[in-house]
Amino acid sequence: MSTQTDKKFTGNPREPVPVPLSRANELDIRQVLDSEGNVNGNISDPNLSEEEMRKFYEMMMLVRAIDDRGWKLQRSGRIAFWIPILGQEAVQVAVTCALDDHDWIFRAHRELAVWLLRGNSLEMMFAQFYGAEQEPLRGRRLPCLIGSRDINLISSTTQVGASLPHAVGAAWAAKLKGGKEKVLIFFGDGSASRGEFHSAMNFAGIHQPPVIMVCVNNGWAVTTPLDRQTAVDNFASKGDSYGVRNVRVDGNDPLALYTVTKDAHDNIEKYGPTLIEAVTFRLGYHTSSDNPDLYRHEQECELWRPWDPIRRTRLYMENKGWWDQSKEDALITLHQDEIQTAVTSAEAMDIPGPASQFDDVFAETNWMLEEQKARILSEVSEGSSDD
Amino acid sequence: MTKMTVLEALNAAMAHELEHDPDVVLLGEDIGIAGGIFRTTQGLQNRFGKDRVIDTPLDEKGIAAHAVGMALYGMKPVVEIQFSGFIHDCIEQVMFCGAKYRWVLGGEYSVPMTIRAPSFGGIMGGIWHSHSPESYFAHGSGIKIIAPNTPQDAYSMLIAAIRDPDPVLVLEPVPLYRTLRGEVDVDLPVPEIGKAEIKRPGADVTALVYGPLTHKTVEVAESLSKEKNIDVEVIDLKSLIPFDIDTIISSVEKTGKLVIIHEASQTMGFGAEIAASVQSKAFGYLEAPIDRVCAPDVPHSYRVGDEFYIPNKDRIRAGIIKTMEAVY
Structure with a gap:
């Protein structure tokens, strides 16, 4: 994983800001785990089973391994583009696991886990990275923007945030037509500055459709830090202006994410829409076309490393006696083999x-x-x- | 057969679709109690309820964007933009989301939405109440554009738009809303989008037009026939995307001369596309340069725009005569 983050300072970045997750109570951030994976937060442990926790952990590990391979495929010229996920694995895994499979998910740019959690194959995922004719989007979208109707996953619009009202509109239509589906959308901190964020929150507040809007606040919109994106210190509270229930959660804590999302989902008839702000951090590049050396100090990433969602989850599972180094080694080998098979399969497919x-x-x-x-x-x- | 104004025909079309298809909903600013600022949807909220005829916040982009989401889910939203001068905030949502979703999602979803855009000048409305937005929407892909200008076409073509599986932009003829009344046969088959209509057959020159100017052009053709013995064939384009190339080419092969008339400004106006297509398909038949009678590249003035910005009968007549005299 070193490839995305080993860099020397070459630009003029701001001073690193402290990790908000270390001040969860003060900042009203829902949290179960501390940085060492101990249950020491302000909401209770949902006490998931060993099987459920392994699913979380193994999927986060798989996403990280895919991210590493995708990055290398881009850097070696085999695919044209890559959108790193490093550090943000928990949100997509825990949130998706809190939903029903028939619920619709509108993506942002980094949610590869949804595809796998809902049963689609690694082979077809890599087929999308290669732009193969056989994949559902027929090679039309950039690598990583996977989506497919069979799993109710809608690929993102590249104009970030533009699909926020589409999620609200789809949820509204489900409500009007008496459908059972709820709708969830992932979007980034930068998207909250667009007009569509206002439109979506405003309509959602008025019409109360079954929608959950997850702002994946990773600290950076390409090169723009939070304090240049908004004058307030959080995104959740923007929901207050629209009459939309809102909650802040530790975006690197799968247990807190699962708890908060499941609550919003299962009580949607009572709560109406919920705006969830998942506080996380983009350890990697914005995309393969980015260069964080110009605007971000490596020290800021170092501050976040103890809060890495995979590290915290592993410590939690080790404390429970559910995980050890031999399991870790076996999992890494398994994932490497599966990914290699998928790469080989994708490279043999047709281009449109x-x-x-x-x-x-x-x-x-x-x-x-x-x-x-x-x-x-x-x-x-x-x-x-x-x- | 019933006599209706254009406004009544549009209202009847929406009422028919609301009654027969539970997936149809109307969205727009002030469309409920008042029936919209033009009263196009008058009475529909009382009849079909607030969940089917939905008053929205004042947010054109938001209205279009939520309609995209509703359509993705399987509804058939019909959006009213109060004036097409306010539609430009919707261009990204309509053109780069709604009109693209079928393609970008690999053909697995469709966006059957209709955007009703009260358009064209003639009510002393000034720049933002007299707009012809077609070129912004035509230069893309995935959306159809129609411009009915009679009560019958308003009724039939709006129904065709609502039933179409893709986004359709309907340029409604504001100046004709209440001034034009005519027979509407509600039992006629739903027309295919993409067909033009020869409004007046003629042998000497083809005048291609759409929207409210169609009526002025027919009047000019009648007077030119009497006064100058010029036999003008007037084609009402009716559908811009796709446009009816066969009807246009057949006419030009017959007359050898083409004048294109529209009230959108000239540069990159829709006439440019028609002219390019005709010269590539019927070059050998052309006896004169293709002429365009359009608005100038200036905004529409409140006081004199309706007289001098929109092509008036003098300008349409001059364009046709000039083309007749320009024969090689």
Whole structure:
């Protein structure tokens, strides 16, 4: 995992700010675990079973291993782009596990775990990274933006935050049509500055649809820190302005995340919508096109390392006697093998041909598209001649 | 057959769809009790309830965006934007979310939403109440654009839009809302989006138009026939995306001359696309340069915009005569 974070300071970053998770009570952040994995927080341990905790832990580990491999695939030129997850594994795993499988999830950019937790394959996930014709989005979206109707996972709009009202609208429609589904959306701290955040919160407050909005506050919107994103010290309280219930939670504490999300989900008829602010930290780059050396001091990452969600969860499980080094070693080997199989499978898949980009513009094509398609197909060979 | 104004026809179309399809909902500012500022939805909230005819906050982008989400889930939202001069805040949501979701989600979802945009000038409304927004929406993909200008088309084409599985932008003819009354046959089949209509057959020159200017253009054609013996074929385009290339090309092959008339400003106006298409498909038939009679590239003035910004009958007439005289 060192590849994303071993860097020398080259820019002019601000002074590191203390980790808010170390002041959870003062900052009204729901927390179960301290930095050493002890149950020492301000809400009680949900006492998940060993099996459930292993599922959490193994999925966080798998996501970290995928992240590491994806980064290397991008750096070695095999895929065009990567969106790192390092440090944010807990939110996507614990939140997804608190929902029912029929609930809709609108993604932000980093939630790869949903795909696997809902039973889709690692092979097809890597197929998406490679832009294969066989994957559900047909190679149209950048690597990491996976989604599929069969698991009710909607790929993100790249205009961050633009899909917030889509989640509220879908939940509203479910309510009007008497559907059982609830809707959850992940979005980032930067997205909260967009007009759609206001629109979504405003409509959600008025119409009370079954929606949960999870602000994954990772401290940085590309290069912009929180104090340049908003003048207040948290995102949850913005819900008060709209009549939307809100809660802050330790975004690196899967037990607290699970508790808070499950409560919002199971009591949605009583609570209405909930805005959850999950306080976490992006240890890695924003994307493979980023360079944190220019704006962030490595010391800030060092402050967050004890709060790493995987470390804390492992300590918790070791304290319970559920985990040890031999299990850890076996898991790492297993994941490496599974990922290698998926990479090999994805590299053997087809890339989309030029005609497929004309599909799905409309339900039925029209003469304008057909004419453009016929011309392109008559003028190009399969594969670009510009290579 | 019933006589209706354009406004009554739009209202009847929405009432019909609300009655027959439980997935149809209307959203907009002030559309409930008052029936919208134009009264297009008058009476519908009383009849269908506040969950089907929904008064929204004053937030055009938010209205469009929530409709996208509702449509993704499987409803058929019909959005009213109060004036199309206010629609530009919705461009990202309509064009880069709603109109793209089918494609970006691999064809697994559709967004069957309708955006009703009261458009065009003629009510002394000034810049933001006299707008023709079609070009902003045409330069993209995944959305259809229609412009009905009679009570029958308003009724039939709005129903077609609501039933369409993709987003449809409906440019409604504000100046004709209450001034044009005509027969509406509610039993006619729902028309296919993408068909033009020859409003007046003619042999000498083709005048291609859409929206309220269609009626002025037919009047000009009648007077040119009597006064100058020029036989103008007037085509009402009715649908911009997709547009009916076959009807246009057949006409140009017959007349050899084309004048395109619209009230959106000239540069990058929809006429440019028509002209480019026609010259590539019927170059050998053209006997004169294709002309465009459009608004200038300036904003619409409150006091004189309706007279001099929107092409008036003098300008339409001049454009047709100029084209007739320009024959090679």
